[in-house]
Amino acid sequence: MSLDYKISYRKKDKAIQCIIAYKDGDEWKQRTKQGFKIQKDAKPWIDDTLDELKEIVKVPVEYRGTTFGEFKEIFLKDKEKEYAYNTIELYEKGFAKFKKIDDVLLTEVSYIHLKPCFDEMIKEKLEESTIRGYLGHIRTTFNHAIENYKIIKENPVNVKQYKFPVTEKREIKITALIDTKLKENKIKVLTEFELNDLLSKLSGKDYYICVLAGKCGMRLGEINGTLDDGSIDLENNVVHVRRQWKKVAKNKYDLGTLKRANSYRTVPLPIKYVPEFKKYINTCVKDINNRIFIDKTNPATGSRLIYKFKKLGYDISIHDLRHTYVTILIKKGFDFKTIAELIGDTVEMVIKTYAHFTTDMFESAQDRINKFL
DSSP, X not given: OOOOEEEEEEEETTEEEEEEEEEETTEEEEEEEEEESSGGGGHHHHHXXXXXXXXXXXXXXXXXXXXXXXXXXXXXXXHTTTSOHHHHHHHHHHHHTTGGGTTSBGGGOOHHHHHHHHHHHHHTTOOHHHHHHHHHHHHHHHHHHHHTTOOOSSOOOOGGGOOOOOOOHHHHHHHHHHHHHHHHTTOOOOOHHHHHHHHHTOOHHHHHHHHHHHTTOOOHHHHHTOBTTTSEETTTTEEEEOOEEEEEETTEEEEEOOSSGGGOEEEEOOGGGHHHHHHHHHHSOXXXXXXXXXXXXXXXXXXXXXXXXXXXXXXXXXXXXXHHHHHHHHXXXXXXXXXXXXXXXXXXXXXXXXXXXXXXXXXXXXXXHHHHO
16 A cells, blocks of 8 residues: 655744655544754655554554454454364464463564563473464464454564473483384374364365374274265264275275274264264265265375375375374373274284383373372
8 A cells, every 4th residue: 555645844943844644544644743954854754754654554444453362363253264173273272372462462562572472381391393383373363464454564473583492301201212113113193283283274075084094093994985874973973983995906996894803993083073074974075885085096095195294394194193193192191902992903013013102101100109109
């Protein structure tokens, strides 16, 4: 938006007064300064004032007094149809960590306001990936103010400004053990925050496929073999794993039996995803078998998702979401027998693959015994 303005001068108190009249919306306003000996002396003040006014008039009048707390509600309302429920939930969690800036004008928020919020998260010992995720959400919110409302010109959030402390060895001992074993087994896993962040960036059928992999531990073939026949039991918030989509002949895929006897199972579906799945199942295109995910082959699904994951900054495969599911359950204190039943595998295989967690579990149990007994 160009600035419509006029400059005039008049004598006042034996000096010259400079007047800048400018149009702000439908209203003409003025800025004045006096005390200049000659008109030429007013030029630096005129240049600085015009630069300031050009920025001010870009901001719609109704948003000039908007605080961050008010704008985050505008942002969420704008995004409620675009984002899935769990994405909105992630943003709300992030906003809660920046509650201290709720009363600060959006146009005045700077690093000095954001740093105390960052320091508080460090004190809470949140994972670095979680903090970075929250900072990313705040940055996206400010970008919305820049691109859609023209309230501010520059984003005050620069993640690189924030220095994360080096964790002491005793605090990273368990993580180091986990990472080492995972690398040895060529297993890639996400943190719980990274999993939720990835899901928040997906949409359509790929979002639902990844929910079943990362939140229910299902294999890709099992997911592609899911039918609209009550397999996803939305009344009881569970998924009945009964069949898989698999290669049955050369260049031919069809529904078939599961990998092994204990692969037939029922797994919990987190309740917050139930409304989304209900809507998807009722509206999605199904194939002749009544499958709710209709890729012709599992590799086609896997390749598409790898491409999408990389574009979103995650160098993983769909099967790595199943590994992520297991590691999250172990960190939450689930025993190997329960985990084996949930993922349709043997206890021996779970222990063999994730044996590095046994030391962690023993130390955790030892700490609890020392504390409570």
